[in-house]
Amino acid sequence: MRDAYHEELDGISHDLVEMTRLVRSAMARATTALLDADARLAEEVISGDKAVNKIESEIEQTVFDLMARQQPVAGDLRTLITSLRMAADLERMGDLAAHIAKTARRRHPESCIPAELHSTILEMGQVAERMVAKAGSVIASQDVAMGLELETDDDAMDKLHRRLFKVLLSPSWKHGVEKAVDITLAGRYFERFSDHAVHVAGDVVYLVTGQRPEEIIEEFN
Amino acid sequence: MRDAYHEELDGISHDLVEMTRLVRSAMARATTALLDADARLAEEVISGDKAVNKIESEIEQTVFDLMARQQPVAGDLRTLITSLRMAADLERMGDLAAHIAKTARRRHPESCIPAELHSTILEMGQVAERMVAKAGSVIASQDVAMGLELETDDDAMDKLHRRLFKVLLSPSWKHGVEKAVDITLAGRYFERFSDHAVHVAGDVVYLVTGQRPEEIIEEFN
Numbered sequence: 137m138r139d140a141y142h143e144e145l146d147g148i149s150h151d152l153v154e155m156t157r158l159v160r161s162a163m164a165r166a167t168t169a170l171l172d173a174d175a176r177l178a179e180e181v182i183s184g185d186k187a188v189n190k191i192e193s194e195i196e197q198t199v200f201d202l203m204a205r206q207q208p209v210a211g212d213l214r215t216l217i218t219s220l221r222m223a224a225d226l227e228r229m230g231d232l233a234a235h236i237a238k239t240a241r242r243r244h245p246e247s248c249i250p251a252e253l254h255s256t257i258l259e260m261g262q263v264a265e266r267m268v269a270k271a272g273s274v275i276a277s278q279d280v281a282m283g284l285e286l287e288t289d290d291d292a293m294d295k296l297h298r299r300l301f302k303v304l305l306s307p308s309w310k311h312g313v314e315k316a317v318d319i320t321l322a323g324r325y326f327e328r329f330s331d332h333a334v335h336v337a338g339d340v341v342y343l344v345t346g347q348r349p350e351e352i353i354e355e356f357n
Numbered sequence: 358m359r360d361a362y363h364e365e366l367d368g369i370s371h372d373l374v375e376m377t378r379l380v381r382s383a384m385a386r387a388t389t390a391l392l393d394a395d396a397r398l399a400e401e402v403i404s405g406d407k408a409v410n411k412i413e414s415e416i417e418q419t420v421f422d423l424m425a426r427q428q429p430v431a432g433d434l435r436t437l438i439t440s441l442r443m444a445a446d447l448e449r450m451g452d453l454a455a456h457i458a459k460t461a462r463r464r465h466p467e468s469c470i471p472a473e474l475h476s477t478i479l480e481m482g483q484v485a486e487r488m489v490a491k492a493g494s495v496i497a498s499q500d501v502a503m504g505l506e507l508e509t510d511d512d513a514m515d516k517l518h519r520r521l522f523k524v525l526l527s528p529s530w531k532h533g534v535e536k537a538v539d540i541t542l543a544g545r546y547f548e549r550f551s552d553h554a555v556h557v558a559g560d561v562v563y564l565v566t567g568q569r570p571e572e573i574i575e576e577f578n
Contacts, residue, residue, distance in 0.1 A: 200434075203434050204431040210421070210424070213421075213424050213425070214421065217438060220438065304538060305534060305538065309534055314526050316534045316538055317538075317541045320537075320538045320541045320542060321541060324542065324545060
């Protein structure tokens with residue numbers, strides 16, 4: 137039977153997975169809002185970010201309570217501190233989804249995204265969603281192999297980001313500076329979102345193996 | 358006389374202040390590199406970021422060692438965990454200074470910054486420098502009033518950031534999309550840099566008073 141202390145640890149892990157679900161949904165809707173110039177959906181994402189922030193505060197509170205009451209030993213202490221870091225990453229991912237939604241709202245009823253970038257942005261949103269979903273599974277399952285996959289997903293995001301800049305900076309760009317600025321910022325938000333997903337999965341890998349993903353990947357190459 | 362434990366706590370605080378010094382110098386040089394298209398200076402900032410990362414790792418190691426050996430009580434625990442968070446913010450500020458330097462390097466020997474934005478970027482660099490210097494003083498002195506000043510400095514940064522966009526998006530912008538993209542990203546890096554400085558100072562304010570800066574400021578309004 138598990139004791140109350142380890143039940144609270146499980147509760148934190150459950151809350152982190154819940155954060156990944158909320159953030160994934162926010163990112164999916166923010167990408168749609170950006171592509172379809174959907175102001176209502178954008179508003180929903182922006183106001184919904186409070187729920188993500190709330191779970192982060194609750195995790196913080198639980199961690200400090202546990203630490204004060206239980207004087208956890210080194211291993212559990214590391215788990216608790218890492219939970220704070222993962223919660224902070226996920227909170228930031230919620231902010232970034234809201235930033236994308238704000239970009240959509242700012243130009244409404246116009247769309248920020250010209251036709252030739254539609255599929256690139258759509259794919260960036262899909263990769264971002266896949267990454268946060270995977271990060272959630274990694275937290276729940278402690279699956280190291282899946283945790284390492286995030287590194288490859290991040291390469292896919294970087295490739296899409298480069299493709300975005302290639303279109304923006306080509307001599308045939310006809311959509312002016314304002315759209316270029318919007319897309320530069322949106323691209324940056326997608327890229328940072330996926331960086332944070334990599335951190336979250338990397339933290340789990342480190343807790344399970346004692347090594348950072350890049351160290352493990354280096355050993356296999 | 359202070360015991361070994363509290364000497365180690367002082368050591369962490371000293372390392373954090375050292376990080377603010379390195380990051381301030383990186384930001385000063387990155388801004389100059391951007392304005393003067395100085396590739397040598399840009400390289401220096403980029404390679405110098407390793408020193409900032411190294412101190413962050415050392416702080417992390419010290420904190421985990423202290424926690425494992427000393428089983429610190431609630432107050433000291435909070436100080437230690439907050440130190441990790443401040444170190445992470447400062448590490449990120451080093452990255453952002455390096456990103457500005459990389460923007461300068463990418464366009465060398467051309468300058469990214471047209472004459473009409475020179476003074477705005479210069480001021481953004483100065484505000485950023487002032488903020489990280491202040492954050493360092495706040496860590497060293499635990500001066501709450503100075504910690505609260507960072508909020509006002511951040512408003513100054515936001516104002517400069519808006520001025521930047523106004524110029525970029527004005528119909529008289531003549532410098533094309535590539536420069537607009539560079540400046541959009543650089544502006545974002547300055548803004549994020551100052552956000553992190555606000556966090557660092559806010560963490561000190563919270564450790565000293567038990568309240569976040571925004572709660573204190575609200576009470577006075």
